[in-house]
Amino acid sequence: MLSIIQLDSTQRITLALKLSSMLFLFSSALSANSYPTRANIFIYAGCSQEKYQPSSPFEANLNSFLSSVVSSSSQVIYNSFAVGNDSSESSEGAVFGLYQCRGDLRPIDCSKCVGRLVNQIGLVCPYTTGASLQLDGCYLRYEHYGDFLGKLDTGLRYRKCSKAMASDADFFRRRDDVLADLQSANGFRVSSSGLVQGYAQCLGDLTVSDCSSCISDAVGKLKSLCGSAASADVFLGQCYARYWVSGYYDESGSSHNDQIGKPVAIIVGVFVGLAVLVILLSICKKSMG
Known part of the structure; x- marks a missing residue:
């Protein structure tokens, strides 16, 4: 049988603060446990x-x-x-x-x-x-x-090119700036210019000079194979380079299983939030009357 606990105004305020903290921690846990689902593609x-x-x-x-x-x-x-x-x-x-x-x-x-x-x-x-x-x-x-x-391998393994951009001089200038910056990568490098973003990475067993050669080759293939694409990926034997217009990549390509957890987390979060809200309103009502 449930017992009724009588609280004074100070205890009610303390409880409200604790419940708010619990909701914040719950929301933080959902964010912390979220997994970058694109990693599984x-x-x-x-x-x-x-x-x-x-x-x-x-x-x-x-x-x-x-x-x-x-x-x-x-x-x-x-x-x-x-x-x-x-x-x-x-x-x-x-x-x-x-x-x-x-x-x-x-x-x-x-x-x-x-x-x-x-x-x-x-x-x-x-x-x-x-x-x-x-x-x-x-x-x-x-x-x-x-x-x-440790052996340099620039053989093409995979490429993906999106639809071509319209003749946009600013896009091509910024894309070329990003690709030029990526060629100085030593391991992993991220670059951006305006709305164009990109990153490149070598395998950890390559020397600095071989990494530079591999990414230069990947960048060259991005331009020659994908031309004016709004986004492009090129994977070679031991490195890769990618660029895209900001907002192009979203979670739509994630697997079905990864998407299942999102609505579940949202639904649970909504119910917890509503429960805390009801308790807080009840506490406020009692405090006022």
Whole structure:
């Protein structure tokens, strides 16, 4: 049975302040727990033709690699691994690989993105001795041989060009300013000029000079392949560059599962807000009469 608690005016005010604080904390928690859903968007994948046998040494080393990737991603946005190459007996099952998150992701979001990569790469490339998977916010690659690590690769993996802009001299000037600035990237770089924004990133295993060469190549391809597009993405083997007009990217491309949480959070927030409002009005009414 519920008991009725009688409060004096000071206690009522204190309770009202606490309830307001609870609502603020709840709203903050919703924001803090929100995940940049664009990070999950699939960009491209590549699978080798060679397969490995289930329960083989390669599979065991691959599972060890993927486990290490998950553990590491909560601490650093890039890491590379070599598993099973410490003796001639195990070289047949050796696995070399790396992962990298976009430079602006928080560690917790990097870990979530990489977790998706690990869960999906075996479905996209089942039983292959080499695979790569690029999501919007993170990248994963493994191979049977490690000769790709640290080696400059500017081969085109993916490009996307939006519809062309009308002849807008200001847009092209600002786009070129952004792209020129991105070419000075050493790792991850964000740039903007007016309404044009962009960013570029190299894999963490590239030297400064190789990173510069890779992004210069990516920028050149953006211009040659996408021309006057309002937005464009170019992903090469070890780097990528992107630009867009502010407001072009929204959450419409996010997966259905990611969108489910938004209305749920809004509905819960509304009910909590209404409950607090009713209590506050009741307290005010009692205080006034």
